[in-house]
Amino acid sequence: MRAKPGSIILLTLLLSACSEKVPEEVAYDPAHDYFSFANTDQFITQHLELDLTVDFDTQQLRGSATLAMRKLDPNSTDVVLDTRDLGISDARVLLADGVSIPAEHRFGESDGTKGTPLIVTLPDVARSATEFRLKLEYATSPDSTALQWLPPDLTAGGKHPLMFSQSQTIHARSWVPLQDTPAVRVTYEATIRTPPELLAVMSANNDPLTPRRGEYRFDMPQPIPSYLVAIAVGNIFFVPLGEQTGVYAEPELLETSVFEFADTQEMLEQAERLFGPYEWGRYDLLVLPPSFPFGGMENPRLSFITPSLLAGDRSLVSVIAHELAHSWSGNLVTNATWRDQWLNEGMTSYLESRLMEVIYDKDRVDEERVLLYRELLLDLETVRPDLQALAPRLDDGDPDDFQGTIHYNKGQLFLQYLENAFGRDVFDRFLFSYFETFAFQTITTERFLDYLDEELLQTETSEVSRADAEQWLYQPGLPADAPVPSSSTLKAVEALATVWAQGEIEVTEIPVKRWSPQATIHFINSLPPDLANERLAELDSGLGFSATRNAEIGRTWFIQVAQRRHTAAYEQLEQHLNRYGRGRLIEPVYLALAQNGSDLELAREMFERARDAYHPLTEANIAGVLALDES
Numbered sequence: 001m002r003a004k005p006g007s008i009i010l011l012t013l014l015l016s017a018c019s020e021k022v023p024e025e026v027a028y029d030p031a032h033d034y035f036s037f038a039n040t041d042q043f044i045t046q047h048l049e050l051d052l053t054v055d056f057d058t059q060q061l062r063g064s065a066t067l068a069m070r071k072l073d074p075n076s077t078d079v080v081l082d083t084r085d086l087g088i089s090d091a092r093v094l095l096a097d098g099v100s101i102p103a104e105h106r107f108g109e110s111d112g113t114k115g116t117p118l119i120v121t122l123p124d125v126a127r128s129a130t131e132f133r134l135k136l137e138y139a140t141s142p143d144s145t146a147l148q149w150l151p152p153d154l155t156a157g158g159k160h161p162l163m164f165s166q167s168q169t170i171h172a173r174s175w176v177p178l179q180d181t182p183a184v185r186v187t188y189e190a191t192i193r194t195p196p197e198l199l200a201v202m203s204a205n206n207d208p209l210t211p212r213r214g215e216y217r218f219d220m221p222q223p224i225p226s227y228l229v230a231i232a233v234g235n236i237f238f239v240p241l242g243e244q245t246g247v248y249a250e251p252e253l254l255e256t257s258v259f260e261f262a263d264t265q266e267m268l269e270q271a272e273r274l275f276g277p278y279e280w281g282r283y284d285l286l287v288l289p290p291s292f293p294f295g296g297m298e299n300p301r302l303s304f305i306t307p308s309l310l311a312g313d314r315s316l317v318s319v320i321a322h323e324l325a326h327s328w329s330g331n332l333v334t335n336a337t338w339r340d341q342w343l344n345e346g347m348t349s350y351l352e353s354r355l356m357e358v359i360y361d362k363d364r365v366d367e368e369r370v371l372l373y374r375e376l377l378l379d380l381e382t383v384r385p386d387l388q389a390l391a392p393r394l395d396d397g398d399p400d401d402f403q404g405t406i407h408y409n410k411g412q413l414f415l416q417y418l419e420n421a422f423g424r425d426v427f428d429r430f431l432f433s434y435f436e437t438f439a440f441q442t443i444t445t446e447r448f449l450d451y452l453d454e455e456l457l458q459t460e461t462s463e464v465s466r467a468d469a470e471q472w473l474y475q476p477g478l479p480a481d482a483p484v485p486s487s488s489t490l491k492a493v494e495a496l497a498t499v500w501a502q503g504e505i506e507v508t509e510i511p512v513k514r515w516s517p518q519a520t521i522h523f524i525n526s527l528p529p530d531l532a533n534e535r536l537a538e539l540d541s542g543l544g545f546s547a548t549r550n551a552e553i554g555r556t557w558f559i560q561v562a563q564r565r566h567t568a569a570y571e572q573l574e575q576h577l578n579r580y581g582r583g584r585l586i587e588p589v590y591l592a593l594a595q596n597g598s599d600l601e602l603a604r605e606m607f608e609r610a611r612d613a614y615h616p617l618t619e620a621n622i623a624g625v626l627a628l629d630e631s
């Protein structure tokens, strides 16, 4: 996933309240998933069958989920599954000989974050079976935290409704009753019934040529964790980009998407060369409406993508490189629990930078690294020290809030450090064998550390010790010998911001058209804090920041506009908040308004006007930023 740094602030607030609750004597088990109710040491799911009807009128999915399970503990009689706001109307056990037996089921005690455990008691005749299928008839709630139901007027076409899922981190349980932990991998198949004019797509084998008749079959033969089970339904069409790659979108977005993401096939080929075989068959993109809360979501075979990447100049395709790289780090080798999330996100951010270097150039990657480093240093000033470790003790709170620059940027920096220490060739061989060794497995940070130790740290020439690696993984801040990214282009840009602010050059002499988006972002961030607002207006009318089509430049600019109370640009700032629904692009702008000492009320008014078009996750985050009590 490409996440939203704004939430790290919330995280600090939330977790500082929570962690005191854990009694010291409870032993912390890093391999245990504290965010799932499922008794995976007693039963394990191997395959999932979905049969669901998509009802746009009631905003519900209705049908059945059948879990093919294996019993690991012969004495266990109760299967515990994760659910959130699901109505379960029937549970039955299906045995190999075709016998179907009703099973007693009840809900356990609900938890505000984790949802509600569903406890199914195996009937007597099924207790000796080591393998069985558990079929649950159910319906989702219109408030499902995974599903967003968009009315026609919130889509690009404006004529048909659209729905999509976002299961990461622990939201699959709000549309499928299952063992909702990344530690369990399942294959799946599905039958999806929709209004006949719409197309359903899933993180499975989509057939672009399938006739539109309102019933679609899917098969996902590779085992994946629950957070990668994904669905979208809408007026969606397909255009190929290359032999194995293509893009799905509403017709209104197809042409621009095809232009923007034209390099996808080449990225896939380069990624295979660097990281090993692509194990998933096709790699397609699904471009969603603006309310999609993230930059992208690496649903296997079909990454879900925000339309905020459609800048018109291919300048934001690093997000595609990121989602594609997840086909190795995350989807192929998966973090065992959300506490190990740096294994997904730090590794992917590193692979993304390697891909960008091959497809584009090293200067651009260096610029990006400098910006990420700057974000990281800012967050290290505010994040609680024990949460600054890549693999902290994490047994409480909401894993959605546990997302941010520590995992992404510090994780990437750690891998960059290893690359520098061992040399690119050696480190590349390590990565290649890492993906091969742990393919289709979930691993903990500790397993990664052992493997790193065996393969690299114990080699005779290694100058990195296990203790060095442990400092990155378990200690706050950055080690003294952490790499410091630098970019000569950005240094020049910084200098230019200063000389312009001092009145030594004119706006027309700033060569912004020749710059990368990263350089422009750095220029905006390098403006002196005491710059008069008239000068900001001069800059804006000369360089057109308020009217930019590049969402990242807009984000950076409007954060500054809000922090500096440059009210002349507030109308365009509000347009930015209405145009995008991706958390990263808007949450920090709301935060800057809320914290500038004057505009909290104004921010709340803007939020009221915009919120209907936001995803529930984004909406909840912003409500938190604006200190609105929504409970």
Ligand SMILES: [Zn+2]
Pocket (backbone or CB within 6 Å): 001, 002, 003, 322, 326, 344, 345, 348
């Ligand atoms: Zn990611």
